[in-house]
Amino acid sequence: MSATRLLVLGVVRMYGRAHGYQVRRELLSWSADKWANVQPGSIYHALKKMTTEDLLEQIDVEPGDGGPDRVAYRLTDVGEQEYQLLLSKALSDPELNHPHLSAAISLMTTLPRARVVNLLRHRLVHLEAERRQATLMIEELKASMELGTPEHVGELYRLWGGISEASFDWLQGLIARLEAGEYVMADEQGGAFGEPPADPAE
Incomplete structure (x- = not known):
């Protein structure tokens, strides 16, 4: 699964229709080039590839400002299904960090509140298991010192445990904030971030 794929679908969906430059500009405003390594070339490649997969369709060609023409895209019904699947998986699957x-967090407001909470709770269960595993490994390491295991190896387990602990605490907090009503979600009034316009032509 590609984070670029999810982000590109999400931005095209948000605009209703968008060309590559709009997608690039929007993702740069989110600093996605830094935290998701989204590069201009990967955006245009994703647009073309997902068009061949019938996830996107070309709907218009606009003259470029002194450059190549700009092709406008919108999600197909299959593209909407793919977007929902990728977003749900990225929120819930602990293998996807x-x-x-x-x-997924950038686009979570495009889903209903209860669904996001349920997906995040699924991830939380796995994070709890990781925390327990890290604790057990540190205890096992202490016992193995007598057998010659280098003591500094314990730092790896402490690192793993620290990351698991911090991730667990953050995720618990996010779930609590969502349950308390923070952020406008797709199933609520107020215009959730990332939701497409009622009229795609807007």
């Missing part, structure tokens, strides 16, 4: 989770 940064930048996938970062992309």
